[in-house]
Amino acid sequence: MRRDALTAVVLFAALAAPAFAQDAAPAIVLPEPVPVTLPSGSLVPVVTREELTSQRHRKGDLVTLEVGEDVVIDGHLAIAKGTPVVAELTLVEKKGLMGHAGKLEARTLYIELPSGPVRLSGELAAAGRSQTGLATAATALVSGFAFVITGKSAVIPAGTPLIAVLDRDITLR
Secondary structure: OHHHHHHHHHHHHHHHHHHHHHHHOOOOOOOOOOOEEEOOOOEEEEEEOOOEEOOOOOOOOEEEEEEOOOEEEOOEEEEOOOOEEEEEEEEEEOOOEOOOOOEEEEEEEEEEEOOEEEEEEOEEEEEOOOOHHHHHHHHHHOOOHHHHOEOOOOEEOOOOEEEEEEOOOEEEO
16 A cells, blocks of 8 residues: 555656646747838948959859848848848950950849848949050050050959848848
């Protein structure tokens, strides 16, 4: 009989332990994420991640930029600094003879958000320094010498800022 009573006490303690444990520790309730809406036309600060040059790149190349600083709406973080932004090189002209300077233009395409890509608008451009005046002067002095003189390549340094614009409203959590 004593053995049956001891078994009943142990069985009761084992079954009651989870109930006591639940009462002892309060449940942690996390707040629901607050949806934040960025309206169409919102400005997004963007910077280049790497140096872009007319010497190394080609028209149509896709390059990765990044959000340059946190985008905060009503005290809530909407887009974090460093979020990837994809851009396309729309014009690449290499430096040329007769002092022709290189040119480089790009346009932002979209931002990579956790909910998927969102279309952006924005442009970035650079031109190298022209040596046309020097080439013209050299031509007047010695015919044929002008073809040796070239302009400079266009360069957009890493960290160059630009402002992109959201093309549509987006709601983020």
